Structures are given as C-alpha cells and as structure tokens.
Amino acid sequence: MSSDRRVLVVDDSALLGAVVAGLIEGFGGFKVVGTARDGVEALRLVHALDPDIVTLDIEMPGVDGLHALGYIMSECPRPVVMVSGATRRGAVDLTIRAFELGAVEFVRKPDERSHDGWVSVAPRLRDALRAASSANMGLPLLVRPRVPGVKAPRRLHAATExxxxxxxxxxxxxxxxxxxxxxxxxxxxxxxxxxxxxxxxxxxxxxxxxxxxxxxxxxxxxxxxxxxxxxxxxxxxxxxxxxxxxxxxxxxxxxxxxxxxxxxxxxxxxxxxxxxxxxxxxxxxxxxxxxxxxxxxxxxxxxxxxxxxxxxxxxxxxxxxxxxxxxxxxxxxxxxxxxxxxxxxxxxxxxxxx
Known part of the structure; x- marks a missing residue:
C-alpha cells in the first residue's frame, strides 16, 4: 500500500493546474488524486476523494479560495496550502486572512506562469507540501473581526527592552x-x-x-x-x-x-x-x-x-x-x-x- 500523501490541486486555469500537478508528482512522496477549477468543484472532490492535502488557488470565480477554505476547515479539516499570484494589496490581504482561517502554508505563483516559471518555485512548493504533511490539524479555528484595534495613547521613547x-x-x-x-x-x-x-x-x-x-x-x-x-x-x-x-x-x-x-x-x-x-x-x-x-x-x-x-x-x-x-x-x-x-x-x- 502506497504511503504517498494524496493531493488535490485546485486552480482556475486547467493548464496551470496540470503544471502544478506534474511538479507534485515528480517530488516523490506525493500523489495527485484530482484537479479542480473552482471552489464548488473543489468541495465536491474533497468529499469524493478525501485527499490528505489540498493546494488551493485563492482567486477563483464563483466560490473563491477563501470561502472554500473556510468550508474545508469547518466541515472536513485537512492541511491546505494556498497558492497565490497576489500582487495587489487586496489579494495579499486575502492571503493573510487565509492563514487565520487555518491554511498551513502558501506558495506564491511565479511571475511567468509557464512550466519554466513554475519550475523556479518548485522547491518552495515541495517544502510547503512537506510542512503540510506534518501539520497539527487539531488547532481550533481562529476567526478575528475585521475591525481596527483601539490604540492606547502613549509617549514614544527609545526601547530599553x-x-x-x-x-x-x-x-x-x-x-x-x-x-x-x-x-x-x-x-x-x-x-x-x-x-x-x-x-x-x-x-x-x-x-x-x-x-x-x-x-x-x-x-x-x-x-x-x-x-x-x-x-x-x-x-x-x-x-x-x-x-x-x-x-x-x-x-x-x-x-x-x-x-x-x-x-x-x-x-x-x-x-x-x-x-x-x-x-x-x-x-x-x-x-x-x-x-x-x-x-x-x-x-x-x-x-x-x-x-x-x-x-x-x-x-x-x-x-x-x-x-x-x-x-x-x-x-x-x-x-x-x-x-x-x-x-x-x-x-x-x-x-x-x-
């Protein structure tokens, strides 16, 4: 019986999803059991395939990665690695929110979205999957309000500690x-x-x-x-x-x-x-x-x-x-x-x- 960790790849681009899946298959220790192109399909395949790890694109049409992540972590928790091409401030902030919802790691998409571009970030993807493999999934959900903290008025001075x-x-x-x-x-x-x-x-x-x-x-x-x-x-x-x-x-x-x-x-x-x-x-x-x-x-x-x-x-x-x-x-x-x-x-x- 194979001890490879079973991975579901989710990306709204079929081409990029196939590239990522090919890289993962080449790492050793991982097996891609399916690919999905949006959040709805991802949730269906999580239940149908029961993967050990999910790589999840954060920006997708319909049910995006953040909403899909929230469902996965509340209904069927497992390690999730967010994959983000974020450069805009709003997209970066979504990535940070994903960590609060339970994502274990994230990988930044290469600027060049070709096979060669992905090869350049392959070590980072491999390390993220390895981290996900040993993640503690017994942690409680952390959901913080999107409201500014109240800053205490204070006199600024040089730190002595x-x-x-x-x-x-x-x-x-x-x-x-x-x-x-x-x-x-x-x-x-x-x-x-x-x-x-x-x-x-x-x-x-x-x-x-x-x-x-x-x-x-x-x-x-x-x-x-x-x-x-x-x-x-x-x-x-x-x-x-x-x-x-x-x-x-x-x-x-x-x-x-x-x-x-x-x-x-x-x-x-x-x-x-x-x-x-x-x-x-x-x-x-x-x-x-x-x-x-x-x-x-x-x-x-x-x-x-x-x-x-x-x-x-x-x-x-x-x-x-x-x-x-x-x-x-x-x-x-x-x-x-x-x-x-x-x-x-x-x-x-x-x-x-x-």
Whole structure:
C-alpha cells in the first residue's frame, strides 16, 4: 500500500493546474488524486476523494479560495496550502486572512506562469507540501473581526527592552492570536521575523495592526526602535538591531539566506543578544526547521530570557522543539498563555535592571 500523501490541486486555469500537478508528482512522496477549477468543484472532490492535502488557488470565480477554505476547515479539516499570484494589496490581504482561517502554508505563483516559471518555485512548493504533511490539524479555528484595534495613547521613547519573535509555518495564525493579546501598556519593542516572501509581510503587518492595541508596522531600515511598537521584518531581507546613541535602530540586510530563508530569525536574535544582552526576550513559535534555536541560545548566554510554543498549539512543532533542545527556555507554553508570559518576563527584566 502506497504511503504517498494524496493531493488535490485546485486552480482556475486547467493548464496551470496540470503544471502544478506534474511538479507534485515528480517530488516523490506525493500523489495527485484530482484537479479542480473552482471552489464548488473543489468541495465536491474533497468529499469524493478525501485527499490528505489540498493546494488551493485563492482567486477563483464563483466560490473563491477563501470561502472554500473556510468550508474545508469547518466541515472536513485537512492541511491546505494556498497558492497565490497576489500582487495587489487586496489579494495579499486575502492571503493573510487565509492563514487565520487555518491554511498551513502558501506558495506564491511565479511571475511567468509557464512550466519554466513554475519550475523556479518548485522547491518552495515541495517544502510547503512537506510542512503540510506534518501539520497539527487539531488547532481550533481562529476567526478575528475585521475591525481596527483601539490604540492606547502613549509617549514614544527609545526601547530599553526588546522581545524578538521567530515564526514560520503556522506563524501568521499564531501571531494573529499572540500580538492582539499583548498588554497595551507593554513598554518594550517587539520585533517579528516571520518566514514570508517580499510583498506579503506588509499585508501581515497591516492585519496585525488592525487587530492589535499596539501599533504594528513593517520595519524600515534606519528607523529607531521604539517601546510599545511591533515591527515585522520585510520579506526577502534580514532584519537586525544596531546600537545608536540613546537606544537602538533597525537595519535591513541582504546577506545570504540562513536555513534557506530570508528573513531568518537567527540574525535578528543574535543582534538582540549583542545590543540588549540581559534586556532581551526571545520567543520561538511554530514552524519547520531549526531557525531561532541558535539565536535563542545567544540571548540566554547574554543573560536574556526565552519562551517556546508547546507542541499542542503549534501547527508544526519543529522550530520550538529544536529551540527547546538547544537551550533551557524559561517556559514552554501554549499559545494562549504566551502574551501574559511576555508581559511578566519583560516586567521581571526591567525590575532586575532597576
């Protein structure tokens, strides 16, 4: 009996659907059991074929990918990889919403929608399917209102403590729960490295800003690091912290990818350890691989603190497990307890400094 993971491919272009199906068949470990061209057909085939994984085009006529995803996750949950050609702001925002509804990963369609164009993104598609194969499907649905968060009025000042967060597969959904739960009076900077390509991190920052009482924005090189502000590393570039007179600033770098990704969390974490030392808190959330474990070790060695997400609430327990094995973090916590723990540890760090 074959142990290949059975995949349903959904794309409104029959040609592109066939190209994607051909690539998947060539990866090894996966078998395409069907293709669909719209959301209605996709839902019918999910019930008829019972695939292990669905790749789902987000923009389709009629029942689009977002609505089809909502139905799949509520009625017959299984790992879904969104496939998006998003370049417009609205389409990018739909992709971010898909993560909140339960999508495990996404793959950006190549600019050149030919076979050769798809071959260029084949490694990303393969990695997304592998992540989906090990995804935890026992997580509850997360549905957030589309209303702006109420920002607490505050006087901006240079951060004296920093919280750095690593996230990958399942990260956007985890961040959509964690960031809105942070204390509105949190007097530390929060900097996030989420594995995501250029063009999508701005949408992630916009969505988190809608949900959070703290201001959230995509980081810009050279801007000062301010307390009570959340920064998201731009896709395609590493983000690090640098000392400056009276505080720290953000710096974007184009060094080679680490762990196959850029932005990676390890460069950010290492810089937090170097600049803030015992005034840094590292947090490793859901994701495949080991990004964040070396950086968390650097933070703890510098006298800082660490938290990792637990297995039960992680979409993929790779990065937290590696971090936990590398360094004794202060706690391994369910996602729902993470925001309060961050507030508590920042308070302890500040008290120790005082």
């Amino acid at each position: 920093v919280v750095v967060i690593a996230a990958s597969t399942g990260g956007p959904r985890a961040l959509a729960e964690l960031v809105p739960g942070l204390d509105p009076a949190l007097d530390a900077a929060v900097v996030i490295a989420q594995h995501m390509p250029a063009g999508f991190t701005a949408g992630l920052a916009r969505r988190l800003d809608q949900l959070s009482p703290l201001p959230v924005r995509e980081a810009q090189s050279g801007e000062p690091l301010l307390a009570g502000t959340v920064y998201v590393a731009p896709g395609g570039r590493h983000l690090v912290l640098e000392r400056e007179e009276g505080g720290a600033r953000l710096s974007l770098r184009d060094e080679p990818a680490e762990h196959g990704v850029r932005p990676a969390a390890d460069p950010l974490f290492r810089s937090a350890a170097a600049v803030f030392g015992p005034r840094a808190l590292g947090v490793v959330l859901t994701g495949m691989g080991r990004d964040g474990s070396e950086g968390l070790q650097a933070i703890v060695r510098a006298g800082g603190r660490g938290l990792v997400q637990d297995r039960a609430t992680s979409a993929v327990y790779g990065m937290p497990a590696q971090a936990k094995a590398t360094v004794p973090a202060d706690a391994e916590l369910p996602l729902g307890a993470m925001a309060a723990a961050i507030g508590r540890l920042v308070h302890e760090i500040r008290g120790t400094r005082a």
